[in-house]
Amino acid sequence: MSDQRIMKDYWNREGSGDKANWHIAHIDDEEEFFASGKKDLDKVFEGDLGRLKSGSTILDVGCGRGRLARALAQARPDVRVCGIDVAPSMIQSAMKANSHIINLSFCVGDGVSLSAFPDQVFDYVYSYIVFQHLPRHITAQYIADAARVLKRKGTLIFQVQGSEELMPVDPPWNNFRKIRYYTEEQAKALVAPPLSIVKVRGKGEHDLFIEAVRA
Ligand SMILES: C[S@@+](CC[C@H](N)C(=O)[O-])C[C@H]1O[C@@H](n2cnc3c(N)ncnc32)[C@H](O)[C@@H]1O
Numbered sequence: 224m225s226d227q228r229i230m231k232d233y234w235n236r237e238g239s240g241d242k243a244n245w246h247i248a249h250i251d252d253e254e255e256f257f258a259s260g261k262k263d264l265d266k267v268f269e270g271d272l273g274r275l276k277s278g279s280t281i282l283d284v285g286c287g288r289g290r291l292a293r294a295l296a297q298a299r300p301d302v303r304v305c306g307i308d309v310a311p312s313m314i315q316s317a318m319k320a321n322s323h324i325i326n327l328s329f330c331v332g333d334g335v336s337l338s339a340f341p342d343q344v345f346d347y348v349y350s351y352i353v354f355q356h357l358p359r360h361i362t363a364q365y366i367a368d369a370a371r372v373l374k375r376k377g378t379l380i381f382q383v384q385g386s387e388e389l390m391p392v393d394p395p396w397n398n399f400r401k402i403r404y405y406t407e408e409q410a411k412a413l414v415a416p417p418l419s420i421v422k423v424r425g426k427g428e429h430d431l432f433i434e435a436v437r438a
Contacts, residue, residue, distance in 0.1 A: 226396070230334050231309050233399050238287070238312035247287045248352075257320075260290035261298075266430055267291065267349050267380055277301040279346040282372065284337070284365060284381075285309070285353025289317035289329065296327035303327075305345075309334035335361050337368040345372050348379045355384040355403055358396045362403075363413050370418045373437040379418060383410050385431030405431060 224232075237246040244256040268274065272295070275281070279302040283292040286306025296304040306329045308314050317329045330339050337348075348369040354362040362383070369379045386404035394401035405413075407426045414420050414435045422434040 227334050229397055230399060231311075233397075234308070234310035234334075235312045238308075238310040238316060243288060243313070243316060248290060253320075256288075257290060257293055260292075260294040263351055264291045264294045264298075267351055267382070267432070269424075272298050275299055275302055276346065279303070280344060281305070281347040281349070282307065282337070282340070282345045282369075284348060284350035284369070286317060286329065287313050289321045289327065291349075291351055292317075292327055292329075293321050293324060296321075296324050300326055305330065307332040307337065307339060335364055337365070337372050340372045342371050343374045343377075346374055346377050348373055348377070350381045352382060354381055356399050356401075357403070359393070359403060366413050366418070367415065370415075370437055373418075375437060377437045378421075378434065379414075379437070380432060380434045382430050382432050383413075384429055385410070385425055385427045387427040407431065 245251050248256060248259055250256045250259055281302055281304045283306040286292050286308050289306050292304045292306040304327045306317060309332055311331050314329045314331045321327050332339050383405040384402050386406055389406055390404045393403055407423060410431055410433050411420055414433060417438040418435040420433060420435045424432040
């Protein structure tokens, strides 16, 4: 079985059945689960959704069941939000749970790229608690592809799990539950032109955010 297939199958199992919310956010209750999306979305956008221009197109990479994407689409009915995830089960479940929200859509991705989208179509791309589970080279591939799908002057915001110290050994590539830790330098090194870093938040903390703008 290919590496991509192994990764897809793992997350597909996590998204199947009634434990998906737990696997995603360690919250079982459906209402609490979606309510928690608002709090985490605030971390991504620093509580300032007003910064998003009306009419913006926004991509959530590794959207799961649409926890953050729902909060964003509901708070800003004047933008369009799209979630992509490697797991068909997550996407099926996201579509079902959010079918009432008209400015929100979902699609299944290949797990290594944003090839589902043409060049320069999004104003914002964000990702929360996803890259921390991925082998580092796949995270780097996603960030490079985020630059491709972003419009000029578009913004990428992503989270990885921060560490003050360099972690000597990663978990085996196919252990997707275990975390890959990033020093600030390692996280910054994921970003290359045409992206340039405009902000780093939460150095050494659980949520280390990098914000970059496309030239
Ligand atoms: C911990 S969950 C977070 C989901 C969502 N971001 C949230 O905060 O509710 C991690 C998500 O990343 C997805 N994922 C894992 N590997 C991925 C990959 N290679 N490409 C896209 N999505 C991936 C999983 O299917 C899962 O939905």
